[in-house]
Amino acid sequence: MHPSPLRIEPIAGYSPTIGRLVGMLTYARSTTLAAxxxxxxxxxxxxxxxxxxxxxxxxxxLVAAEWSYQVLTFEERxxxxxxNERWSTALKLGAEGRRSLRGYPLEHYLEELAAVRRVSLDxxxxxxxxWLERTVSSAxxxxxxxxWFHVAEHxxxxxxxxxxxxxxxxxxxxxxAR
Amino acid sequence: MHPSPLRIEPIAGYSPTIGRLVGMLTYARSTTLAAxxxxxxxxxxxxxxxxxxxxxxxxxxLVAAEWSYQVLTFEERxxxxxxNERWSTALKLGAEGRRSLRGYPLEHYLEELAAVRRVSLDxxxxxxxxWLERTVSSAxxxxxxxxWFHVAEHxxxxxxxxxxxxxxxxxxxxxxAR
Numbered sequence: 001m002h003p004s005p006l007r008i009e010p011i012a013g014y015s016p017t018i019g020r021l022v023g024m025l026t027y028a029r030s031t032t033l034a035a036x037x038x039x040x041x042x043x044x045x046x047x048x049x050x051x052x053x054x055x056x057x058x059x060x061x062l063v064a065a066e067w068s069y070q071v072l073t074f075e076e077r078x079x080x081x082x083x084n085e086r087w088s089t090a091l092k093l094g095a096e097g098r099r100s101l102r103g104y105p106l107e108h109y110l111e112e113l114a115a116v117r118r119v120s121l122d123x124x125x126x127x128x129x130x131w132l133e134r135t136v137s138s139a140x141x142x143x144x145x146x147x148w149f150h151v152a153e154h155x156x157x158x159x160x161x162x163x164x165x166x167x168x169x170x171x172x173x174x175x176x177a178r
Numbered sequence: 179m180h181p182s183p184l185r186i187e188p189i190a191g192y193s194p195t196i197g198r199l200v201g202m203l204t205y206a207r208s209t210t211l212a213a214x215x216x217x218x219x220x221x222x223x224x225x226x227x228x229x230x231x232x233x234x235x236x237x238x239x240l241v242a243a244e245w246s247y248q249v250l251t252f253e254e255r256x257x258x259x260x261x262n263e264r265w266s267t268a269l270k271l272g273a274e275g276r277r278s279l280r281g282y283p284l285e286h287y288l289e290e291l292a293a294v295r296r297v298s299l300d301x302x303x304x305x306x307x308x309w310l311e312r313t314v315s316s317a318x319x320x321x322x323x324x325x326w327f328h329v330a331e332h333x334x335x336x337x338x339x340x341x342x343x344x345x346x347x348x349x350x351x352x353x354x355a356r
Binding site: 164 | 205209324337346
């Protein structure tokens with residue numbers, strides 16, 4: 001889709017500034033996928049210490065966060081109480097995440113990441129650059145461009161943690177990533 | 179300088195797309211500064227484990243990386259062997275970084291971060307948006323927009339690690355960050 005992952009520029013199928021943003025989202029995602037490549041279920045569920053999130057839980061968190069920002073900017077509303085309830089573990093992580101966000105192979109997370117991203121890209125393709133400037137009606141300190149930059153920024157921060165955690169997995173000699 | 183840190187939009191004094199990029203760099207930096215606020219010299223030098231970089235070393239790394247990307251895009255050249263030698267510890271981190279990148283208070287890192295950033299912003303202010311599209315002559319797979327997005331992206335990944343490390347400092351109850 002993107003001609004080179006190491007160029008940020010307009011992309012066919014998107015308004016120009018949205019295309020640049022899609023390049024950033026796509027590059028960030030490529031680094032996340034590289035950081036988790038080949039991890040086993042046990043590695044995805046591994047808890048580094050009593051306060052850590054597993055790598056699998058962090059991937060579930062990325063899916064939930066992206067979905068919540070779709071609701072905020074594409075549907076222009078906050079999450080409903082029911083949605084907050086359903087997604088709160090993946091959004092908040094912590095003790096409940098350590099308890100329940102586990103038992104899934106990498107394919108599960110990759111499919112969920114791809115599915116939520118498909119909605120993001122399809123919807124961004126329908127928008128014009130002017131939409132990016134707009135104040136988010138349910139969160140008026142933000143504009144849509146910040147929110148979608150933040151989706152990448154949030155993912156990148158957790159990817160930094162995933163790399164760190166992966167390098168310290170019990171069998172880290174084979175699992176080591178940058 | 180930026181009207182709100184939670185909006186990405188053109189900024190007075192910069193070409194429009196460069197202004198958006200500056201908003202991202204500035205937001206990323208604000209999260210780094212928040213992540214290290216109030217850390218003592220001992221906390222900046224603390225090594226979480228035998229393979230970890232200290233938070234201070236990570237800050238030195240951000241300074242060195244931003245400087246190297248200035249050379250790559252503003253001066254359009256690779257680092258000289260002498261520059262590589264002089265900066266290699268901060269650029270590469272690892273064992274030598276654990277040995278020598280220590281002993282500085284937070285103010286030292288904050289001043290270095292601000293100084294290198296000032297050069298980035300002053301130079302970006304002199305450029306037009308068309309410059310961002312250009313292929314980097316010394317690294318032709320990259321364009322300048324990717325490089326400057328990467329400066330933010332690289333900082334954000336390490337900030338994710340800094341937050342994680344800060345939450346696990348010996349006196350983490352008072353030092354805990356998000």
